[in-house]
Amino acid sequence: MTRGGSIVRDTVRKLQQVLRTQQVDVAIFGRPENVAYVTGIAPEGPEWAGVAMAGGPMTAVLFAETADSGELILANTEEWIVGQRELHVLRKLYPAFSNDHAYDPQKQYIDALTKEVNRLLSRSVRIGIDDGVPHMVVESLRRRGVDGLVNITEVAARCRRIKTPSEIALIRECARINDIGQQACRSFAKPGITELELWHHVVQRMEDEVGARLTVSGELVSGPRTAKPNYPGGPTTRILQPADTVILDLSVRLSGYWTDTTNTLVLSASPSTSLITCFSAAKAAFEAVIKELGPGQTCADVEKVARQTLSGFGFLPQHYLGHQIGTTVNELPRLVSYDSSPIEPGMVFAIEPGAYEGEGGSFGARLEKNIVVTETGCEILSNFPWGLDPASK
């Protein structure tokens, strides 16, 4: 999935400004979230995860000098990259695999990279790299006499914290797709089907809407497994039972940007008092946060609101209140008591309070929607109805 060129230019321009303030002239990015940010290319699937196929690693090289001095992607010749939709960025591809004659992909990669960097090495240049740049790249630069590499991991992460309007538009569209997945879960959650079958309905509905495969992550658990906040491994072949609870934690990536939501459903027509207490506590915490959250606060301020609300129902927070999303599904700052980062317009958070019966219990509720911070407060991007809300049944 790629973003359109104008949106790439949007984030590239912003990053160029930041790099100029650091006196960095050339930036090399290796971390997938930074490559996605600069290029709009978000590789699909673990088979691309740093695993060399035909070519070398995928990095993005960004020249910070002027907005027009050239934004460069350095990638390999794999068809999935060549076949990407047009990007308004200069792309340099290097030959790395052929059916008919041999290339050394690592050498091709380093040669292509240094050729571009050499264009600037005739004068004094500061090169920034992020933590994901392979060490062979760093070694190669050093062998060519490049010293004083600047670690720009933190600078890039800070730049990514405040989303641009075009990034927010992409996340908004992704939230719409995520809504469709959550609504499919409500529609198809019935006693007799397995967690896996339910999961397939969720994925299929979203992919049908988009007309393509999506990168989907998350968990779907039912029954007693929902009682505690840690439930790795779902969905399974467990068959949904009458009166079961079902929690769907659904993360979806569209055009390189993630959304991440959770809903708690109950298959029973008359939920128990305990169920309603957990749900009410999570919902009250969510609503209290949404009401308070806005510029001028810190992450810790926001977390405190949720903590106080949950404790009013007799619950302690079992996990964090939330985290930012963007080109990763989970990025800083997180909504935790020890993070004093300011809440600023353009931040996009997943807010996810939960209340759980705990060890020996049979129920828990986690509610998660995505919000964007505005000038005056926040706007909820997720529009699916909560599963236990009588009004939304």
Place this chain on the structure above:
Amino acid sequence: MTRGGSIVRDTVRKLQQVLRTQQVDVAIFGRPENVAYVTGIAPEGPEWAGVAMAGGPMTAVLFAETADSGELILANTEEWIVGQRELHVLRKLYPAFSNDHAYDPQKQYIDALTKEVNRLLSRSVRIGIDDGVPHMVVESLRRRGVDGLVNITEVAARCRRIKTPSEIALIRECARINDIGQQACRSFAKPGITELELWHHVVQRMEDEVGARLTVSGELVSGPRTAKPNYPGGPTTRILQPADTVILDLSVRLSGYWTDTTNTLVLSASPSTSLITCFSAAKAAFEAVIKELGPGQTCADVEKVARQTLSGFGFLPQHYLGHQIGTTVNELPRLVSYDSSPIEPGMVFAIEPGAYEGEGGSFGARLEKNIVVTETGCEILSNFPWGLDPASK
């Protein structure tokens, strides 16, 4: 997904032997395929692909001295790792995220890593690293006076070339699951459904069999898009038409090991002569290769057999004949004319000859199954029937 402990020990012991021949005492692996090889842990999904969540990068540290001196995984405290099934390897986890107090994940990671390495630094130790180890790790080791790091990327890749019996057993089981996906495609491929709907049947059948989500990659294309060998972007919402051809290229990972197969189906009851020619050429090439392939040959020898067979039908190879599979979906050696690597027992290949009408055409056939090289030849691991074979209809 993880492998059982005995299987991890199998690959670990083999790698330890290789490292000893290189006088390497400690090996640090960062490439996902090597981490999976040493630990049995194969992270799911692109959201884990080098993206820092709670912790630092996942690396595996292997001590080469003796088989019992300690096999170590260094990872973070993310629940999906903690929740993995028991591994017969020593696991060192470091605290990296808490809801209540702050950690510096990078520092925790480096501290935990160097603590383990320091145990051996009191005497002369050679440390090997692969290309995927983050450069911050290398810098940190250098600051602690560690010099002469040995690049063991190639050594590890060579060790992984010949699969152990337990690895072959895992790939065999994965091939069985892949068969179920290919058979689902045959069963559900009907005019009127979309490529995406067909894809969902394929994935659902395989996941139902396993009882869990699988890492699945590949492509499903239909109609004129099959005429050329490059078809990125499928499956789409294209509706299958009567007489359509359908190509499913299906890659599945189970317990950290991949299989990769392709079948070509035709929805028409009476395929055209041109269709049958393409299919017959691909099938003849596949069968000629299977008949010849065995120890004593080189990759180039095997490729030549396919090339000659295809040319007998008037086709030129449009892509490579195949590649090894293992902890990556595509690893060396590949079956290309310029690779003189010997074919050895224990290698596992995806053999994938194809014949295509080409530009302006409306049909192509690609046939791909996985084989393991034996002492006397090869054994086909994939058991699904070819789509155009009259006998298998």
